[in-house]
Amino acid sequence: xxxxNDMDRDDxxxxxxxxxxxxxxxxxxxxxxxxxxxxxxxxxxxAWRKQWWDNWFAPWTDEISGAEPSADVWGEIxxxxxxxxxxxxxxxxxxxxxxxxxxxxxxxxVSALTTAAAVAALAxxxxxxxxxxIPTPGATEAPQIAAxxxxxxxxxxxxxxLRLDVTYMPDSERMLVGAIGLTADGVHDHELWLVPADxxxxxxxxxxxxxxxxxxxxxAEITQxxxxxxxxxxxxxxxxxxxxxxxxxxxxxxGAFTQV
Amino acid sequence: MADGPTPASAEAREALKAxxxxxADGDRSxxxxxxxxxxxxxxxxxxxxLGDRKEAEDALQDVYVNLWQRADRYDPTRASPISxxxxxxxxxxxxxxxxxxxxxxxxxxxxxxxLPDQAPLADSLLVDAExxxxxxxxxxxxxxxxxxxxxxxxxxxxxxxxxxETADVPLGTMKSWIRRGLQRLRACLEASE
Numbered sequence: 361x362x363x364x365n366d367m368d369r370d371d372x373x374x375x376x377x378x379x380x381x382x383x384x385x386x387x388x389x390x391x392x393x394x395x396x397x398x399x400x401x402x403x404x405x406x407a408w409r410k411q412w413w414d415n416w417f418a419p420w421t422d423e424i425s426g427a428e429p430s431a432d433v434w435g436e437i438x439x440x441x442x443x444x445x446x447x448x449x450x451x452x453x454x455x456x457x458x459x460x461x462x463x464x465x466x467x468x469x470v471s472a473l474t475t476a477a478a479v480a481a482l483a484x485x486x487x488x489x490x491x492x493x494i495p496t497p498g499a500t501e502a503p504q505i506a507a508x509x510x511x512x513x514x515x516x517x518x519x520x521x522l523r524l525d526v527t528y529m530p531d532s533e534r535m536l537v538g539a540i541g542l543t544a545d546g547v548h549d550h551e552l553w554l555v556p557a558d559x560x561x562x563x564x565x566x567x568x569x570x571x572x573x574x575x576x577x578x579x580a581e582i583t584q585x586x587x588x589x590x591x592x593x594x595x596x597x598x599x600x601x602x603x604x605x606x607x608x609x610x611x612x613x614x615g616a617f618t619q620v
Numbered sequence: 621m622a623d624g625p626t627p628a629s630a631e632a633r634e635a636l637k638a639x640x641x642x643x644a645d646g647d648r649s650x651x652x653x654x655x656x657x658x659x660x661x662x663x664x665x666x667x668x669x670l671g672d673r674k675e676a677e678d679a680l681q682d683v684y685v686n687l688w689q690r691a692d693r694y695d696p697t698r699a700s701p702i703s704x705x706x707x708x709x710x711x712x713x714x715x716x717x718x719x720x721x722x723x724x725x726x727x728x729x730x731x732x733x734x735l736p737d738q739a740p741l742a743d744s745l746l747v748d749a750e751x752x753x754x755x756x757x758x759x760x761x762x763x764x765x766x767x768x769x770x771x772x773x774x775x776x777x778x779x780x781x782x783x784x785e786t787a788d789v790p791l792g793t794m795k796s797w798i799r800r801g802l803q804r805l806r807a808c809l810e811a812s813e
Contacts, residue, residue, distance in 0.1 A: 372799040381802045385773040386714040387780050393718070411698055416809055418703040419752035420774055421710065424668045426660035433677050434655055437684045441651065444689060558686040559711040560693065584689050589719075 377409050384413035391611050394555065394562070394593055398608040401561030444584075513592050515552075515615035517542070524552070524568065526592060528617065533583050535565065535576055542570040550612065551601045554582060555591040562608070567601040568594070588619035632657060636701045643691040651688050658702065662709040669713035669777045679713045686712070703747045714777045758808035766801025769794065 372378070382388055383396040399406045515524040525538040537552065552565040563582050578586075594613040595602070602608050636657050642650035662683060666676035687708070694704055759767055769787070772778050778786070784794035 372796060372803060374799065377806060378799060378802060381806065382798075385770065386711070386777050387773050387798070389718055389779050389781070414707045415699050415703060416751065416755050417774060418699070418706050419747040419755055420771075421661070421665055421706040422747055422752060424661075424664045424775070426664040427667050429659055429663040429677050429680055430673075433659075433680060434652070437651075437655065437681050440681065440685045441648065441688050444685065445648075557682065557715070558690060558708075559715050560690070 376403075376406050380406055380409040381413050384410055384417060394611055395607065397555065397559070398553070398562045398595075401563070402602075402605075402607060407561075509588075509619045511586060511588060511590075511617040511619055513615045513617045515592055515594055515613045517594070517613045524594065524613070524615070526552070526615075526617075528578075528586055530583070530586065533578050533580075535578055536573055537565070537568060537576070538573040539568045539570050542568070544570045547599070548596050549599050549601055551595050551597045551608070553593050553595065553608070554585055555593060556585040557587060557590050558585070560585075562593070564602070565592070567597070586617070588617055591616045633700065633702065637696065640691070640694055640696070640701045643688070644694070646691075648688070651684060654687070654705075655684055658705055661702070662705060665706060665709045666713040668775060669710060670717060675716060676713070679716045680709070682716075683709045683712050700747065703751075706747060710777075717777050754809065754812045758805050758812070761808055762801045762804055766797050766804075769798050770801050770805070773798070 379396060379399075383393075388396055400410065509530065511528040511530070513524075513526040515526065517523055524542075525536075527536045527538075528534075529536075542550075550568045552568055553562040554565055555562055563585065565578070565582070566576060592615050593611045595609045596612050597603075597609045636654065639650045639653040639657070643654065659680070663676060663680050666679040666683075667673065670676045670679060683705075687705075694701065698704075699707075759770070762770070769783050772783060772786075780795055780798070781791060783798075784791045787794060
């Protein structure tokens with residue numbers, strides 16, 4: 361339990377209970393935050409300690425004054441819950457169907473674009489001088505799960521010009537992961553993770569297959585966390601992916617889903 | 621779990637516990653009951669962390685939508701519903717704060733308008749009274765420096781880097797102060813269990 365790998369100063373050991381306290385307070389950011397969230401999934405002792413701290417800190421929220429949200433907030437929540445439940449909200453009519461068709465067309469258009477980008481990325485391998493990076497699409501809005509809108513994400517790999525193209529189709533609960541242009545180094549695999557928007561543990565989306573586009577069907581515990589703005593991270597792991605008893609490897613790339 | 625400070629509050633707690641159980645069974649009407657009972661407290665938390673009504677309302681939406689999608693995640697043996705929901709809301713607000721930073725400081729936390737001085741509503745749910753007393757005792761036992769920074773992390777959602785910048789000390793110094801405080805806090809809390 362008592363790692364000695366992060367003694368920033370002199371005296372204080374940063375063991376797991378300490379890391380859990382920092383996580384609970386919200387002091388962590390960036391890669392440290394992602395790795396702590398990864399640890400929640402793989403380490404029950406750590407998860408227990410995190411909640412131990414949460415429970416102790418929670419009474420502090422009583423010192424915060426309450427406030428009344430706008431009256432329309434509940435309506436928004438209800439609409440999103442209805443959409444997530446796949447039920448027809450009142451007012452769904454022909455106009456929505458037309459809108460949906462246009463979304464599908466837009467998606468096909470974006471798909472074609474990302475395929476073109478993958479080809480362009482391949483060209484960059486041939487010309488390694490190219491160091492231009494593709495900006496990570498930002499999380500532009502709160503995660504929302506609408507019934508049938510495909511989600512796409514591009515995950516640029518460092519400054520290599522390479523990237524993963526990830527497309528999720530809520531209709532079929534299938535996800536396409538394109539790793540065209542990537543090559544295996546024979547020593548590592550790369551594992552793709554979903555970062556649930558609610559702050560819960562990272563969920564594995566599997567090991568990436570270099571040079572191929574793969575299609576997988578996702579289980580419900582993962583699809584319920586899918587939404588626009590939801591982040592993905594790619595970690596470097598031993599061959600075969602993250603070993604069960606170990607923490608995830610370093611984060612080498614990240615991106616976020618955007619609804620089209 | 622200890623009873624709340626007043627009978628009315630004890631009743632509200634029981635109603636909330638029952639609503640959480642119905643929600644876990646997939647009863648959607650339970651979500652509205654939970655919203656009515658907890659929105660004032662949870663919105664207060666989101667507003668405090670984010671300092672912006674629009675952002676806080678978006679965070680609040682996420683809290684209840686996520687709650688509906690993942691009602692099974694609440695474990696009644698580990699925390700009272702209001703304690704768990706308050707933590708959940710705070711985490712969601714902090715996630716949003718960090719995402720805002722990634723977007724280039726879109727969230728104007730520092731320039732937030734002063735909050736209306738609104739006392740907690742009479743029927744607002746409070747977290748377990750016994751635990752409240754203990755965390756206060758233990759935090760008061762820390763030196764003023766550590767106490768102030770740990771509280772700033774909790775109430776304002778500050779990171780190590782932000783706290784160090786505000787206090788104008790090296791990052792390592794701030795980490796050392798806070799970790800020393802957390803170490804003592806843990807010992808004090810564990811001794812009380």
